[in-house]
């Protein structure tokens with residue numbers, strides 16, 4: 001059976017950047033930056049994205065393109081009957097967990113898109129919006145239905161296949177997303193609080209850096225780049241043999257960072273203009289922004305566009321998470337694409353519903369003191385992704401034939417120079433594993 005490939009270079013960029021750019025950039029990055037004091041967090045994030053992230057993205061690309069296989073098949077080919085293959089199960093588990101809780105937040109964005117069109121209630125004080133958000137999120141049926149609706153849309157796209165579904169969708173959605181973002185940035189920069197907002201985002205206060213800020217920044221970098229769970233192995237298995245890997249990794253990291261910074265440039269000027277607190281946390285987007293939109297001319301339009309943007313960005317990310325399992329089921333168990341999609345999305349629907357309910361009736365069901373939603377988030381982001389990333393980095397740095405690494409990195413016209421290749425290999429052998437191990441140890445508070 002001939003294997004699917006992305007048809008164009010643009011398709012490669014749109015799908016890969018589409019995976020990276022998501023709630024991680026527009027929802028998580030601004031609130032993490034707000035909570036951790038602004039520019040210092042941003043600088044750390046940049047360090048982790050470009051020094052650790054880019055080499056590990058290259059490692060996933062090398063494995064995926066070289067084997068042209070799903071995550072399990074890839075390790076079976078490269079290290080038959082060896083323990084390395086276990087990393088594929090870590091990746092599959094992480095992808096199912098992330099897809100489940102992420103779809104809940106994506107469902108919220110759909111609800112808020114519709115709510116924006118219908119108009120928020122007259123009382124748009126932060127307190128009233130807080131109460132509205134709480135009563136919606138803990139309302140059981142509605143959030144669960146939105147989660148299921150969001151996953152159903154994923155099914156419709158994914159069951160159409162790699163080129164007709166994923167690539168076509170990303171080619172359409174990504175330019176729309178960038179256009180909406182730029183529009184918002186211009187609008188925010190014209191606000192009276194723009195200067196204060198930009199100062200918060202760009203002038204670092206190094207005294208704000210603590211170990212937990214460093215850990216947060218590293219976790220953010222991993223999550224944001226879709227790294228450590230084989231998502232990029234799966235996508236790069238659809239790359240052509242002349243797709244330049246290092247360049248694609250750099251473009252992905254560059255655009256991913258660019259979107260996160262734009263999101264910051266949109267949100268912080270607005271926060272300062274309307275006298276809100278940048279440390280509002282996860283609710284920053286759902287509670288603070290609607291009150292800001294309410295005070296703006298054309299607020300309904302801005303608000304609708306914003307939540308639509310969040311929804312679209314989530315969609316191009318969740319299809320990449322689900323594709324990990326779909327490719328695995330199709331190739332390892334010879335399932336049909338439709339069957340594999342139905343199974344993957346079906347499991348996410350069950351787990352996602354439970355996550356949605358963990359804000360309501362299942363709120364008291366706690367494992368290790370965490371609700372299901374928080375447990376899925378914590379286990380995947382703080383445990384599974386770092387372990388996965390470390391194993392992938394060690395595998396390509398130490399185990400994989402050096403000639404494979406060099407030939408994959410220099411394919412596509414030898415754009416990656418010898419020097420760059422050496423740097424990538426050094427990072428994979430030493431820098432990335434050591435840093436990731438440290439994050440893991442401190443993140444879990446092992447000592």
Ligand code: PFF
Pocket residue numbers: 019020021022023024025095098223224225226227229231317318320321
């Ligand atoms: N990178 C996505 C974001 O920033 O929203 C999240 C994500 C996508 C994580 C795909 C993992 C993944 F496989």
